[in-house]
Amino acid sequence: MYAPGGKAKKRESIAILVSSHRKTTCINLIRQHGLMQIENRLEMTGQLAEWWEVMISTLAGFATGFFAEPVKIYFSNRSERARLRIALYREMVHMYLGFNQLLQFMDEGKIPIDKLQVNLDNVKRFDLYTYAKSTAVITRFYELKESIHIDTIYKNFQLPYNPSLVTAKERAHYLNLAISVFNDKAAKDEISASLLREIGWEPRELQKET
Secondary structure (H helix, E strand, C coil): CCCCCHHHHHHHHHHHHHHHHHHHHHHHHHHHHHHHHHHHHHHHHHHHHHHHHHHHHHHHHHHHHHHHHHHHHHHHHHHHHHHHHHHHHHHHHHHHHHHHHHHHHHHCCCCCHHHHHHHHHHHCCCHHHHHHCCCCCHHHHHHCCCHHHHHHHHHHHHHHHCCCCCCHHHHHHHHHHHHHHHHHHHHCCCCCHHHHHHCCCCHHHHCCCC
């Protein structure tokens, strides 16, 4: 038996308990939901950070490749020009000294004038110049500041080998001309005197009057 109003109080108590339980459940749900949002945000933040790291790394790699390739090509071309230049200077000095020696031996009577052609063929070296004017490296050749003067020297070096020349005297004339042109270019520094010295040429050898 319930006292008067007991049932009502019990129902009220039960309602309060249910309400309190619901409130607690709601609060817990809200807390859990909030934690999930925070966790989700942290996870998204971590993913964004990783994405940015990947993006920055990719962009850095692209930029390095983009700028490194032209630099690599520049130094490769520069190295190729330097090697070609030295090789041409060595060949020119070989021809020059060979011509000088031939004229000296002729003056001293060590080489009969009728044997000049044979000895000219022994001196002949145009391989590197021919290579420099080939399609493979002609661009590098004309990037040399003295390329026009090297062209002039080689054209004069080729004159004594002209098949239209009949006498040894004519060939000797063009030998002298070739030597004079080389001397003039070296004296005016139109070809590098310092590089000639580096490869073993002595200035006094180019001062000889011909």
